[in-house]
Amino acid sequence: MGEKRERVYHTLVEGVKDGLTDKELYEYVVEKCPKTSSKRIVRASLLALTDPDLHDRHILDVIYALAIKHRLDNLGIAKDDAEDDDMTKPARLIETAAPARAKCLSASTLNSDE
Numbered sequence: 001m002g003e004k005r006e007r008v009y010h011t012l013v014e015g016v017k018d019g020l021t022d023k024e025l026y027e028y029v030v031e032k033c034p035k036t037s038s039k040r041i042v043r044a045s046l047l048a049l050t051d052p053d054l055h056d057r058h059i060l061d062v063i064y065a066l067a068i069k070h071r072l073d074n075l076g077i078a079k080d081d082a083e084d085d086d087m088t089k090p091a092r093l094i095e096t097a098a099p100a101r102a103k104c105l106s107a108s109t110l111n112s113d114e
Contacts, residue, residue, distance in 0.1 A: 008033050008044035009051075012066075016059045025066055038070045045070075 008029060015028040029041055045067030048054055 004033070004036065005040060005044050005047060008036050008040055009047050012041070012044055012048055012063055013054070013059060016062045021062050022066065022069070025062065026070070038073065042067050042071050 011029050011032045012025070015025045015032075018028075020028050026041065030036060045063045048063045049060060049067070054060060
């Protein structure tokens with residue numbers, strides 16, 4: 001494991017143990033590790049989630065939430081975008097080219113009988 005990622009990992013766990021969450025935790029990590037990036041914080045978060053020695057559910061939940069939030073931010077997906085989808089309405093059907101393909105198959109079938 002990289003030294004910088006390990007430092008970010010320990011800082012994350014330390015911050016959660018101090019009661020920090022979400023934005024406060026992110027700012028705490030950036031303050032303690034000023035040269036870190038959002039990508040490195042997400043990777044350190046994933047490292048924490050796979051650490052067999054970390055058993056506290058609260059710590060894992062907070063780190064998981066931070067990793068997801070910043071991963072989606074990096075992808076440019078806003079939280080509001082995901083909530084706009086109305087899952088109660090059926091999806092709109094998309095027309096396909098299946099009927100045209102069926103005509104081609106019919107024509108080839110007719111030609112092969114000759």
